[in-house]
Each structure stands twice: as structure tokens, then as C-alpha cells.
Amino acid sequence: xxxxxxxxxxxxxxxxxxxxxxxxxxxxxxxxxxxxxxxxxxxxxxxxxxxxxxxxxxxxxxxxxxxxxxxxxxxxxxxxxxxxxxxxxxxxxxxxxxxxxxxxxxxxxxxxxxxxxxxxxxxxxxxxxxxxxxxxxxxxxxxxxxxxxxxxxxxxxxxxxxxxxxxxxxxxxxxxxxxxxxxxxxxxxxxxxxxxxxxxxxxxxxxxxxxxxxxxxxxxx
Amino acid sequence: xxxxxxxxxxxxxxxxxxxxxxxxxxxxxxxxxxxxxxxxxxxxxxxxxxxxxxxxxxxxxxxxxxxxxxxxxxxxxxxxxxxxxxxxxxxxxxxxxxxxxxxxxxxxxxxxxxxxxxxxxxxxxxxxxxxxxxxxxxxxxxxxxxxxxxxxxxxxxxxxxxxxxxxxxxxxxxxxxxxxxxxxxxxxxxxxxxxxxxxxxxxxxxxxxxxxxxxxxxxxxxxxxxxxxxxxxxxxxxxxxxxxxxxxxxxxxxxxxxxxxxxxxxxxxxxxxxxxxxxxxxxxxxxxxxxxxxxxxxxxxxxxxxxxxxxxxxxxxxxxxxxxxxxxxxxxxxxxxxxxxxxxxxxxxxxxxxxxxxxxxxxxxxxxxxxx
Numbered sequence: 001x002x003x004x005x006x007x008x009x010x011x012x013x014x015x016x017x018x019x020x021x022x023x024x025x026x027x028x029x030x031x032x033x034x035x036x037x038x039x040x041x042x043x044x045x046x047x048x049x050x051x052x053x054x055x056x057x058x059x060x061x062x063x064x065x066x067x068x069x070x071x072x073x074x075x076x077x078x079x080x081x082x083x084x085x086x087x088x089x090x091x092x093x094x095x096x097x098x099x100x101x102x103x104x105x106x107x108x109x110x111x112x113x114x115x116x117x118x119x120x121x122x123x124x125x126x127x128x129x130x131x132x133x134x135x136x137x138x139x140x141x142x143x144x145x146x147x148x149x150x151x152x153x154x155x156x157x158x159x160x161x162x163x164x165x166x167x168x169x170x171x172x173x174x175x176x177x178x179x180x181x182x183x184x185x186x187x188x189x190x191x192x193x194x195x196x197x198x199x200x201x202x203x204x205x206x207x208x209x210x211x212x213x214x215x216x217x218x219x220x221x
Numbered sequence: 222x223x224x225x226x227x228x229x230x231x232x233x234x235x236x237x238x239x240x241x242x243x244x245x246x247x248x249x250x251x252x253x254x255x256x257x258x259x260x261x262x263x264x265x266x267x268x269x270x271x272x273x274x275x276x277x278x279x280x281x282x283x284x285x286x287x288x289x290x291x292x293x294x295x296x297x298x299x300x301x302x303x304x305x306x307x308x309x310x311x312x313x314x315x316x317x318x319x320x321x322x323x324x325x326x327x328x329x330x331x332x333x334x335x336x337x338x339x340x341x342x343x344x345x346x347x348x349x350x351x352x353x354x355x356x357x358x359x360x361x362x363x364x365x366x367x368x369x370x371x372x373x374x375x376x377x378x379x380x381x382x383x384x385x386x387x388x389x390x391x392x393x394x395x396x397x398x399x400x401x402x403x404x405x406x407x408x409x410x411x412x413x414x415x416x417x418x419x420x421x422x423x424x425x426x427x428x429x430x431x432x433x434x435x436x437x438x439x440x441x442x443x444x445x446x447x448x449x450x451x452x453x454x455x456x457x458x459x460x461x462x463x464x465x466x467x468x469x470x471x472x473x474x475x476x477x478x479x480x481x482x483x484x485x486x487x488x489x490x491x492x493x494x495x496x497x498x499x500x501x502x503x504x505x506x507x508x509x510x511x512x513x514x515x516x517x518x519x520x521x522x523x524x525x526x527x528x529x530x531x532x533x534x535x536x537x538x539x540x541x542x543x544x545x546x547x548x549x550x551x552x553x554x555x556x557x558x559x560x561x562x563x564x565x566x567x568x569x570x571x572x573x574x575x576x577x578x579x580x581x582x583x584x585x586x587x588x589x590x591x592x593x
Contacts, residue, residue: 036518037575054263171562179570188574 030107031190038191045195049202052165056206059158060213067218071149074142076218085215088131089207092166095124096204099197106193111184114193115177121200122173125166132163155214162210165203172196223262223290226358227255229366230297233319236373237301239467240316241308244495247300254293254300261290271339272346280339287337291330298327313467314388318369321396322361329357332407347417350410356403368392368448375455376462380479384459387451391444398440405430470498475508483517486510486583514584520575525568532560 032038067076102117136156139145146156176196180189238245245251267275267283301323310316332354336342345351368391375383409430414421421427465474475497476484487510492499500508536557542550 037520058263175566175569188572192569 031109031185031187032103032106032194034187034190038187038194041191041195042198045198049198052202056158056161056209059154059161060209063154063158063214066150066154067214069150071151073148073152074139074144076151076214079139079142079144080215080218082215082219084131084135085211088128088135089211091124091128091131092204092207095121095128096201098124099200103194103197106185106190109185111180114185115180118173118177118193122170122177125170125173125200129163129166129170132159132166136160136163159210159214162203162206165206169196169200169203172199223258223265226362226366227259227262229322229363230255230258232366232370232373233301233322235471236315236319236369237304238495239373239469240311240313240319241305242311242468243304243308244470244498245300246303246306247296248494250296251300254296257293258290258297261286261293265290268337268342271342284337284339288334291334291337294330298323298330313372314383314385314392315369315373315467317389317392317396318365318372321392322365322369325357325361325365325396325399329354329361333358345410347415348410349406349414349416352416353403353406353410356399356406360399360403368395373467374473376466377473377476377478377480379455380462381455381459382462382466383455384451387447387454391447391451393444394447395441395444398437398442398444401437401440402434403437405433409434465497468501470495472496472508475500481586482519483578483583486517486587487512487514514580514587516580517578517583518575519578521573523568523573525564528564529561529568532557532564536561 032042098117098121102114102121105113105117144155145152146160147153173196176192180193183189234245234251264286265283267279268287271280271284301319305320312320332350336345336351336354372383372388375381409427410416412426414425414427421431462478464476464478467474472485472489472491473480475489489496489508490511491508497508500506534557536554539550539552539554539557543554
């Protein structure tokens with residue numbers, strides 16, 4: 001029995017919740033919240049994001065504490081070039097927008113446009129990642145490495161960890177596109193796409209903080 | 222460290238009320254204390270490195286955080302004691318471990334507050350005093366809780382009661398052995414014995430205390446062997462466990478043993494904390510259902526989550542051994558990560574929509590079963 005026709009206690013709860021909600025908003029819950037499995041999955045993603053926030057907060061704190069300990073190596077002011085970082089920021093923010101478009105199309109059960117927007121999200125993410133690899137390579141040539149100073153370690157820990165998140169997100173997106181290549185939008189697929197989009201927004205949000213705390217503050221400090 | 226002990230605290234908060242026949246004293250305070258410990262637990266890590274030279278400000282902040290975290294922990298300790306106060310105590314094996322935990326953990330907590338103060342910590346740092354402290358909190362907290370939980374939930378998990386006599390022998394060997402091993406290490410540390418060095422020079426008076434420590438360690442080992450014997454004995458000859466062997470208070474004891482894969486055929490009606498106990502007080506034998514019989518949707522059994530943790534284990538082992546033994550273990554670590562991603566990919570690609578148990582089958586099962 002497919003999940004679309006789910007019955008039983010969960011189904012009853014969904015119908016009850018749907019009724020309450022439709023009374024309040026005059027509409028049914030969106031497709032990613034249609035099943036208990038979907039809702040559980042998304043609560044899991046939110047908990048994961050909460051834990052990740054703590055992790056990133058720690059890396060930010062370490063970076064703020066150590067960013068001046070350069071061991072007479074290059075400082076933030078000498079290293080960072082804002083045009084490049086601005087391009088990277090623009091790419092990543094746009095990819096967040098395209099992932100929203102994918103979710104909107106998913107809610108209208110349009111599988112084709114959804115996959116198209118997801119693929120675009122992936123391309124933008126990949127472009128961001130390539131820029132970051134170029135940037136890191138450039139820094140290493142300027143003698144700013146993971147082990148050159150406490151600043152280096154904290155910088156690559158924070159920004160590199162974010163880059164690893166982008167990489168993982170791209171792998172995730174690739175897996176989603178492969179598995180859904182021949183499938184339409186169903187209540188089984190929808191939470192998977194939505195979970196990815198939540199994760200992607202989070203990674204994007206972290207970048208906004210990195211852009212501010214690492215790069216902009218690094219330029220004025 | 223504190224995060225490690227929070228699940229242990231949860232186990233004791235389950236075990237102590239049942240064997241005191243009282244509800245958990247100060248339940249809301251316990252919840253707030255848990256949240257505070259989890260929160261402050263993130264802000265105490267510098268107390269491991271007071272002596273590295275972070276300066277008085279960092280040391281001061283983390284010293285305050287470390288002493289503050291003792292407050293919610295103290296609230297918990299007092300609440301457990303007040304739960305037992307005036308209760309009808311039953312000293313089962315699980316309860317032995319719980320009472321032993323309170324004594325041991327308080328001793329570890331007291332030394333913890335001592336070393337939360339940086340000027341004093343300079344004296345204790347890297348000595349056996351530290352070793353004694355963290356074994357008191359980690360073994361006295363976490364390991365004791367695992368044993369308490371094992372004796373408490375074994376009948377629900379495996380359908381047989383662990384032998385109580387062997388359980389108490391296990392406890393006393395382990396408890397006495399533990400204190401023999403680690404109490405004297407406080408003094409060894411204060412007398413100047415270094416930690417992280419595998420030996421010490423002769424003629425400093427360390428020989429006899431270390432011998433005492435070693436004897437204690439053997440006693441603990443005997444205790445664990447008794448536990449292993451208990452497990453084997455239980456699987457071979459153990460008494461089949463009733464559904465509710467301890468006169469429990471919480472919902473898991475309202476399920477039949479062995480527990481069906483859907484746990485409750487119908488969602489139970491929960492009228493408050495200690496839901497099962499409330500029903501017993503109201504004269505009911507079971508927790509009343511909150512809904513009619515319906516089909517139950519369940520996930521399919523899957524080996525993939527196990528494979529995921531196994532591959533992560535391989536990765537972790539590889540990265541550790543790379544530092545410890547040979548650089549080539551790096552490739553084992555990378556292989557583990559790649560395999561993990563592979564398993565995650567499989568889990569994503571294979572559709573698993575689960576299955577439904579039909580309401581007629583459930584009704585039939587429940588009718589001939591022990592429950593409801």
C-alpha cells in the first residue's frame with residue numbers, strides 16, 4: 001500500500017491535523033508534510049541543523065579568538081580579496097534561491113522543473129566550491145596554510161568545514177537527482193527534496209556569517 | 222564530559238522512583254537542571270587546559286562556568302535523595318547501582334569543584350588526582366548507570382530476568398574494587414605521582430598504593446566476569462520475565478514481553494507523568510487505549526543503519542591508527558568514509574515505503590496475547 005493512501009492511526013492523525021489546519025488556513029498541509037514519515041524526517045533535519053549550529057558557533061568563537069595570531073604571516077587584510085569572495089557569495093545565495101524554486105515546483109507536483117532547478121542549484125554550488133578551492137590554493141601560495149599559524153588553523157577549520165558541507169550537499173543533491181531521475185513527485189520523494197533544501201539554506205546562512213565575520217571584519221580590522 | 226553523563230542521569234531518574242515507590246522528586250527542576258547542564262556543558266572545556274597559559278580572563282570565565290555547572294548537578298543529586306526519602310525502598314541490583322552511583326558521583330563532583338579553581342588546578346594538573354577524579358565521575362556516573370539500566374530493562378529487552386544474587390555479587394565486587402582502585406589515586410596524585418607516564422621511580426612510596434590500586438582493578442574485573450556469567454546463566458536458565466517485573470511506573474512496562482514491533486497496538490491514553498502508575502492507582506490493570514484498532518504502518522527491517530555505523534567505525538579506526546601506527550592507515554580511514562557515503566547513497570536510492578499490519582491481524586494477536 002502506497003503512502004498516498006495511508007490509513008490507520010497515522011492517517012487519522014494526519015486527517016485530523018489537516019482538518020484543524022484547513023480550518024485555520026483553508027488549505028491542506030504541503031506535500032512534504034503529508035506523511036508521518038515525512039514529518040519525522042524533517043524534525044530529524046531540524047535537530048541535525050541545531051547540532052550543526054553549535055558546531056559552527058564553536059568554530060566561529062575559535063576563529064574570533066585566534067584571528068590576530070598570525071605568527072607574522074600574512075594578515076586577513078593582506079589575504080582577502082573582496083571581489084572574489086563577493087562572487088562566491090552571490091553564487092551561493094543564488095543557489096539558495098534556485099532551491100526555493102525547486103521546492104515551489106515540487107509543491108505544484110511539477111517534477112521536470114523541480115529537477116531542473118535542483119540541477120541549477122548543484123551547478124551554482126559547484127561553481128562556489130571551485131572558487132573556494134582556487135582561493136585556498138592562492139592563500140597556500142601566500143604562505144597561509146593550515147599549520148602556518150593559529151590564525152591559519154582556525155581559518156581553514158571554519159571556512160574549510162563550511163566547504164566540506166557544500167561538498168557533502170553536492171553529493172547529496174547528486175544522489176537525489178540520480179534516484180529521482182525516473183520518478184515523479186510523490187509524498188515519499190518530497191521530504192527528501194525538502195530536507196536537502198533545508199540543509200542547503202543552513203549552509204548558505206552559515207556562509208552569510210562567514211562572509212561578515214571572516215571577510216568583511218577581516219578587511220576593516 | 223557532562224553530555225556523556227546526561228543519559229546516565231536519565232537512567233537513574235527512571236530506576237530510583239520505581240524502587241522507591243515514589244514519583245521523581247522535583248520533576249520540573251530535574252528537567253531544567255538537565256537543560257542547564259547540557260547548556261553549560263559546552264562552556265567548561267577550558268578547565269582541561271587551565272595551565273596552558275590562556276591568561277587570567279579565559280581561566281576566570283571557564284572557572285566560573287565550571288563551578289556553576291555543579292549547581293544543577295547538585296539539584297539532581299538532592300532530588301534523587303529526596304525521591305528515596307520516605308520511600309518504600311527495594312534494594313534490587315539496579316537500585317544498588319543507583320545508590321552506589323550517588324555516593325561515588327558526589328565524591329567525584331567534590332574533587333571536580335576543587336579543580337575548577339585555576340590556582341588549585343595548577344597543583345593537581347597532570348597528576349593522579351585528575352585520574353582519580355574523572356574515573357569517579359565517568360565510572361561512578363556512566364558505567365554504574367549502564368549496569369543499573371541493564372539490570373532494570375533486561376527483562377523487557379530479552380524476556381528474562383537477570384539473576385539478582387549474581388547481580389548483587391557483581392555490584393559489591395565492582396563497587397569495592399572501584400573504590401580500592403581509585404580512592405588511593407587521589408592521594409597518589411597529591412603525593413606527586415604523574416599521570417600519562419607508564420611508570421614511576423622507586424623509593425618515593427608509590428609502590429604500596431599502586432599495589433592496592435591493582436588489587437582493586439582485579440576485583441572490578443571479577444565483578445564484570447560475574448556479570449558475564451549472569452548473562453550466560455540468564456539466557457540458559459533465567460526465569461521468564463513477566464510484563465511488569467518491577468511494578469513499574471512508566472509506559473514501557475505496560476507493553477507485553479516480548480514487545481511487539483509496533484509497541485502499542487493502540488496509542489495509550491496518557492493522563493500524566495508516570496502514566497502506568499496513575500492507572501494502577503486508579504485501579505486499572507493496563508493503560509486504556511486512546512483510539513480504536515487501525516492498520517499500523519511500519520518501516521521494513523534494514524541492515525543499512527548498522528552498515529553505516531560499521532563503516533564509520535572503520536573510518537575512525539583508520540584515522541586513529543594513522544597517528545598511532547602507520548601513515549598508510551589514512552587510506553583505511555578514507556575507505557571508511559567512502560563506504561559510509563556509499564551506504565548512505567544506497568539508503569537513499571532504494572525505495573523503502575515500509576508495510577502495514579492489518580487491523581484484523583492485530584486484533585487477533587492482541588486478543589490471545591497477554592495485554593489489553
